[in-house]
Amino acid sequence: MVFAHDTQHSLVDAARLVNTAEVHPDSLASVAELDALVDEFGLTGSRTHSDEELQAVRSLRLVLKEAWSAPEDRAVAMVNKILADAGAIPQLIKHDQWDYHLHATSPAAPLDVRIAVEVAMALVDVIREKQLDRLRTCAADDCSAVLVDLSKNRSKLFCDTGNCANRTHVAAYRARKSAAAS
Numbered sequence: 001m002v003f004a005h006d007t008q009h010s011l012v013d014a015a016r017l018v019n020t021a022e023v024h025p026d027s028l029a030s031v032a033e034l035d036a037l038v039d040e041f042g043l044t045g046s047r048t049h050s051d052e053e054l055q056a057v058r059s060l061r062l063v064l065k066e067a068w069s070a071p072e073d074r075a076v077a078m079v080n081k082i083l084a085d086a087g088a089i090p091q092l093i094k095h096d097q098w099d100y101h102l103h104a105t106s107p108a109a110p111l112d113v114r115i116a117v118e119v120a121m122a123l124v125d126v127i128r129e130k131q132l133d134r135l136r137t138c139a140a141d142d143c144s145a146v147l148v149d150l151s152k153n154r155s156k157l158f159c160d161t162g163n164c165a166n167r168t169h170v171a172a173y174r175a176r177k178s179a180a181a182s
C-alpha cells in the first residue's frame with residue numbers, strides 16, 4: 001500500500017469530487033447529487049441539505065484541484081491554510097465499521113470544511129512522502145479530469161470518469177493505421 005488506508009480513501013474521494021466538475025453536464029448540480037456523494041464517501045457528521053451547503057462543496061472543487069497541478073510550495077500553502085482556517089485538531093477516532101483513523105474537525109463543522117480538512121490531512125501524508133506526482137491529470141487529450149495513481153509501478157495514466165484509456169488507444173490505433181495506408 002502506498003499510503004495509509006484512510007489517506008488513500010480520502011485522495012480517491014477528493015479526485016471523485018473534483019471530477020464532478022470535469023464531466024458534462026456537471027454531476028454535482030443538486031442537493032440530491034450531493035447526498036449521493038456524501039453517502040458514497042461514507043461521510044458522517046452534520047448536514048444542512050441546503051443550497052448554501054451545495055454551493056460551498058461545489059466551490060471547494062476548484063480549490064482542491066490545485067493539489068493536482070500546483071508545485072509543492074503552493075500545495076503546502078493550500079494545505080496549511082485549510083487546516084489553519086478550520087482550526088483543525090487531529091484526533092484518532094473509531095466509528096461505524098472503521099478502525100482508528102484521523103478526524104481533525106468536529107462533526108458539527110460545515111460539510112465543505114470537513115471535506116476540505118479530510119483532504120488536507122491526506123495531502124499532509126502525500127507531501128511528507130514526496131509523492132505529489134501521484135496526483136495527475138488524465139492523459140487523454142480531450143480530458144482534464146484528475147486521478148490518483150496508487151499503483152506500485154506508477155502506471156495509472158487515465159481517469160475513471162469515462163473510457164479515456166479506450167478512446168485514446170482506439171485513436172492511436174486509427175492514426176497508426178492511416179499512417180500505414182498513406
Ligand SMILES: [Zn+2]
Binds near residue numbers: 093095098101103
Ligand atoms: Zn471517520
Ligand SMILES: [Zn+2]
Binds near residue numbers: 139140158164
Ligand atoms: Zn479522462
